[in-house]
Amino acid sequence: MLQYIMKRLLILPLLLFLFSVIAFALIQAPPGDFLTSYMAFLASSGSSIGAEQAEALRQMYGLDKPLYIQYFKWMGNILRGDLGVSLEWQRPVAELIGERLVLTIVLALLSFAFTWLLAIPIGIFSATHQYSIFDYLFTIFSYVGVATPNFLFALILIWFAFSKFGISVTGLFSAEFADAPWSWARVVDLLKHIWLPMIVLGTDGTAKLSRIMRANLLDELNKPYVVTARAKGMSEWKLVLKYPVRLAFNPLVSTLGWYLPALFSGSTVVATVMNLQNIGPVLLRALVSQDMYLAGSIILIYCFLTVLGTLLSDILLAWLDPRIRMEEA
Amino acid sequence: MAAISKTVTDTEDRVFVASNWQLVWWRFRKNKLALFSTAVLFLIAVVALFPGFFSIQDPQQSSSRLAFIPPQSLHWFNDGRLQPFVYGVIGERNAETLQMEWVIDEERKIPVSFFVKGYEYEVLRLFSADLHLWGVAPEAVEDAEWPEIYFLGTDRLGRDQWSRLMYGIQTSISIGLIGVILSVILGVLLGGVSGYFGGIFDMVIQRIIELLQALPTIPVWMAMTAALPRDWPPEKVYFAITVILSLIGWTTLGREVRGRFLSLREEDFVIAAKLAGCSQLRIITHHMVPAFASHIIATSTLSIPSMIISETALSYLGLGLRAPAISLGVMLQEAQTLQAVALASWLLYPGIAVIIIVLALNLVGDGLRDAADPYSN
Numbered sequence: 019m020l021q022y023i024m025k026r027l028l029i030l031p032l033l034l035f036l037f038s039v040i041a042f043a044l045i046q047a048p049p050g051d052f053l054t055s056y057m058a059f060l061a062s063s064g065s066s067i068g069a070e071q072a073e074a075l076r077q078m079y080g081l082d083k084p085l086y087i088q089y090f091k092w093m094g095n096i097l098r099g100d101l102g103v104s105l106e107w108q109r110p111v112a113e114l115i116g117e118r119l120v121l122t123i124v125l126a127l128l129s130f131a132f133t134w135l136l137a138i139p140i141g142i143f144s145a146t147h148q149y150s151i152f153d154y155l156f157t158i159f160s161y162v163g164v165a166t167p168n169f170l171f172a173l174i175l176i177w178f179a180f181s182k183f184g185i186s187v188t189g190l191f192s193a194e195f196a197d198a199p200w201s202w203a204r205v206v207d208l209l210k211h212i213w214l215p216m217i218v219l220g221t222d223g224t225a226k227l228s229r230i231m232r233a234n235l236l237d238e239l240n241k242p243y244v245v246t247a248r249a250k251g252m253s254e255w256k257l258v259l260k261y262p263v264r265l266a267f268n269p270l271v272s273t274l275g276w277y278l279p280a281l282f283s284g285s286t287v288v289a290t291v292m293n294l295q296n297i298g299p300v301l302l303r304a305l306v307s308q309d310m311y312l313a314g315s316i317i318l319i320y321c322f323l324t325v326l327g328t329l330l331s332d333i334l335l336a337w338l339d340p341r342i343r344m345e346e347a
Numbered sequence: 348m349a350a351i352s353k354t355v356t357d358t359e360d361r362v363f364v365a366s367n368w369q370l371v372w373w374r375f376r377k378n379k380l381a382l383f384s385t386a387v388l389f390l391i392a393v394v395a396l397f398p399g400f401f402s403i404q405d406p407q408q409s410s411s412r413l414a415f416i417p418p419q420s421l422h423w424f425n426d427g428r429l430q431p432f433v434y435g436v437i438g439e440r441n442a443e444t445l446q447m448e449w450v451i452d453e454e455r456k457i458p459v460s461f462f463v464k465g466y467e468y469e470v471l472r473l474f475s476a477d478l479h480l481w482g483v484a485p486e487a488v489e490d491a492e493w494p495e496i497y498f499l500g501t502d503r504l505g506r507d508q509w510s511r512l513m514y515g516i517q518t519s520i521s522i523g524l525i526g527v528i529l530s531v532i533l534g535v536l537l538g539g540v541s542g543y544f545g546g547i548f549d550m551v552i553q554r555i556i557e558l559l560q561a562l563p564t565i566p567v568w569m570a571m572t573a574a575l576p577r578d579w580p581p582e583k584v585y586f587a588i589t590v591i592l593s594l595i596g597w598t599t600l601g602r603e604v605r606g607r608f609l610s611l612r613e614e615d616f617v618i619a620a621k622l623a624g625c626s627q628l629r630i631i632t633h634h635m636v637p638a639f640a641s642h643i644i645a646t647s648t649l650s651i652p653s654m655i656i657s658e659t660a661l662s663y664l665g666l667g668l669r670a671p672a673i674s675l676g677v678m679l680q681e682a683q684t685l686q687a688v689a690l691a692s693w694l695l696y697p698g699i700a701v702i703i704i705v706l707a708l709n710l711v712g713d714g715l716r717d718a719a720d721p722y723s724n
Contacts, residue, residue, distance in 0.1 A: 036558060044567065047574035101625060167656045169663060170679070170698040177688045186685060276560075283563035284600035287660045301566060302664060305573035317570055320563040328561060 022336050026329055037321035038096075042089050043304075045314045050079050052105045055218065055308045061205035079105060092314065102311035106304070109145050115297050118207035121190060122289075122296040125212060126281040129219040133277075137224045141231025141266075145239060146258060156228060163225030167285055172218045172291045178330070187214050188293040215292055219285055223277055227270065234269055243279045274331030350525050367570040371641050373401050374718035384707040391704060393637025394513055395520040399468030403508030404495055406468075406673055412438075413505035415691045416497050421459060431459040433496045446690075457496060460484035500693040502681045511673050512697055518674035520704065522589050523655040527647045529593035534600025535636075535643065541601070542608025543631065549605070556598045564595055568657060571663055572666040581672040588667055592654050603646050641719035649712035652705040675701050 052075055060066050067075075076082050080091060095102055101111035144153045179187045189196070195207045238244065239262055247257045289298030297316055304313035362370070376382060394401055419433040435455035438447045463482040467475050483496060499508035537605040571591045575584055611617055620634050624643075655675075661667030662676025663683070670677060675697045681687060683692040 033561065037562070040562070040567075041570075044570040044574065047571070049576055142408065143502050161706060161709060165652070165702045165709060167660055167698075167701060169660055170695075170701065173679075173682060173688060173695060173698065176685060177692055180685060180689045181692065238656065279561075279563060283565040286569065287664060290664055301569065302467070302666075305570055306665070315569065317563075317566050320566045321561075324561055324563045 019336065023333055026332055030325065033325055034322065037092060038318055039089075039326075041314050041317040041321065042092065044317060045084060045308075045310045046088075047307055051076075052066060052308045052310055053081060056105070058303050059307070075271060092311065094319070096315070101315040104304070104309055104312040106307050106309040106312070111312050114312065115300060115316065115319075117301060118295055118297045121208075121294070122282065122285060122298070123313075123323070125215060125219065125285055125294070125296060126278065127224070128216045129281050129285075130278060132216050132220040133223040133227060136220070136229035138225070138267075138270075142258070142263060144228065144232040145235035148236065153232075156232075156327055160225035160229050162171075163221045163298070166221070168222060169220055169287045169291045171221060172215075175214065175218065175328040176292070183242050187211075190215070190295050212317070215285075215288060215294055218222055218288055219281060220294070221286075223281070227273065227277075230270055230273065231266060234266035238265050268335075271331065271338055274334060275328045278327035278331060282323045282327065283320055350531075351699055366639065368402045371718045375714055378714040378717065380461050380600055381710050384710035384714070387703070387707045388711060391516060391520065391707070395517045395670040397470060398513035398517045399470065399476070400478065402468075402505045402507070403465065403479065403482050403498075404509040404510050405466045405468075406506065406514045406533040407671060409504035409506045411505055413495075414447065414503055416501040416505075417451075417691075418500040418508075418693050418696075419451075419497055421498065425456065425458075432456040433459060433498075453626050458486070459496060500691065502678075502691070502694060504685070508678070508693065508696060511567070511669070511678055512675075512700060515675045515678050515697055515706070516700060517671065519658060519701070520653050520667070522585070522592070522658045522674070523651040524653040524661055525591045526592040526596060527651050529590065530597040530650065531643065531647050533590055533593065533597035535604050537597070538601035538604030539631065543607035543612065543627075543635075545609075552601070553605075556601055559595055559598050564594065564657075565594070565660070568592070568661060572661050581668065584668060585672065588658060588661070596650060596654060600643070600646055600648060603642065604639070607636055607642065608635065608713055611638055613717075621683070641715070645712055645719050647716035648708060651712075652708045655701065655705060655708075665696070 053072055057067065057072060073082075080088060083091075092102060104111050104114055107114055140156050144156050146152055171229045176187055179185050190208055190211050191204070192207050192211070193202045198204055239258075241262075244257065244262060247261065248254070280325065285294070285296060286298035286301060288294070289296045290302055293299070297319070301313060304316065305310075365373070416436055416438075419432055419436065421431055423429060423431050425432050435457055436449045438449050439453045440446070441448050459481055460483070461481050463479055463485060464477050465479040465482050467477045469475050495507065497507055497509065499512060502508055502511075526563070534569040537552050541549045568591060572588060575587050579587070617634055620630050625634070632654060658674060659668055659676035659679065660668075662674055663679045665680065668674045668677050676695040678695075680697075687694055
């Protein structure tokens, strides 16, 4: 087990190095740099800076250096724990996204818990009551859930809440708590708001997972050991939960590897629609204004979270299923 | 007795000699929901091929005077006779909010005719036509204040949503299709090399697939599309987006193809072909690919929806296609603010089109996947 985890951990730096190159290439891909888009922005608002001043700024930010030097400078700083300075906001990147990063992770974990707590019982119920009215209802729900893009679901909910109840359900905090320092009241306020994005993000996964659970359990329910246990007079409830459910569970855990990362990146679009204070909207803004250190850091953080999510699920899977850890070790 | 056993052997014979495609079709047609979805997809495909025929007015034609007209529903019967019509609308400016407010005018009926002449459009970029499926009846065109009908209302710029939806479906569907075709080419090529030759090829390609699959898709897509120059013409952006979507999309197919190659490589019929002196190319194209082609089709059908959803989300964020291009995502951009959604909920209709398209594709894909599985009953 330990050996397996060590092996996984050893690949991590290599993977992160490759990701950092990809992230840097991506943010360097647009023609021009931050200053060209900054000057275009200034021109559109009526003011401008001189060519000399622009050149001075370019030198200050190191934008005049060759690409590989810019990359090593950026990486070197990151390794020392410095994510650089946002060119647009003139503030350290870490300061800009620190709290938003925490909110991104909290939201993803909550959606994750929501998905599993809902999907497993639905899957078990659908499988044990196959072709019942509820099974059909859940089937319809899951097909529609998969077919509805997250952001569209968010839009429909926003419209529904506004037109039926006259309330606006966007944001993660009420106005008075938006910029307040953390306090118990602020956490409560967050909990009052975060459940809706949690549902929006989690629906898609709930639909998929409940289908997988149903199919897996149906495969198990017809096996002879279930019939034997039933013939011996074991109570149905206990029987289902104790044997087939546990077996049906394993393949589900392997979906963790893509699901947790999908939640991290999926929240990007939903956050923009629902105006959530996580890193999604900042990434969008940074990409449009070519704020390279900010955008690059955020993409790198997403990559890191994705790798971390995959690693966690691998470890969990190895812990649950001895066949995997024996094979890999 | 003899007759019964004869029919049994007849059906058995039929199964034994049936080609793989016939078997797939026999299994597929048992799934009524998938069959129905196929019909829906067929309709959508016709719309995607001839959006001009189904639209009522030029999708780009705008008029700020006609902004936010609510949908007019089509009534089939007028006084008990089959005579389709829609009720007219009257606009009044609200003295307080200065906004146009439209009310249905039940006094005025605008007759709807089929196969009418309207604005000129291009058919598949080959020739132009002016025949439309429906429109305002010619005799009513003169006396109407504005001779139009809006089945799905109008947007902020007074453009007809129905007509725009027709063109939006064309763009979104074709992005999904072309994206998947590119993914299939990449996936079959690289997955095939990986599975058939194995060794170092397999190693390298598998690591690339793992790397790509470990990337956070949406942020990376956002960064890639944000990198497209803003002054590119719509066609170029369209093509670039398709390529970007398939660059990550091919990995699932690549894995699938590799797995199939690995398992088929050891099958008797492949060894027989090899012993009979077939060239490698012939073995791959004539013996192995047909054996798993149905799986590839099922998997690729199931990966079209994610392409369509991704395009819609990217365009919605303003990173994908931009006006004057019309896609379902570009249309949904109009519904970006709470005010717009609250004021004109019909702006969300393109979203419903997305759901229907994705739903139909998923149902057909699931049906195909089940039908293509030789171990199912």
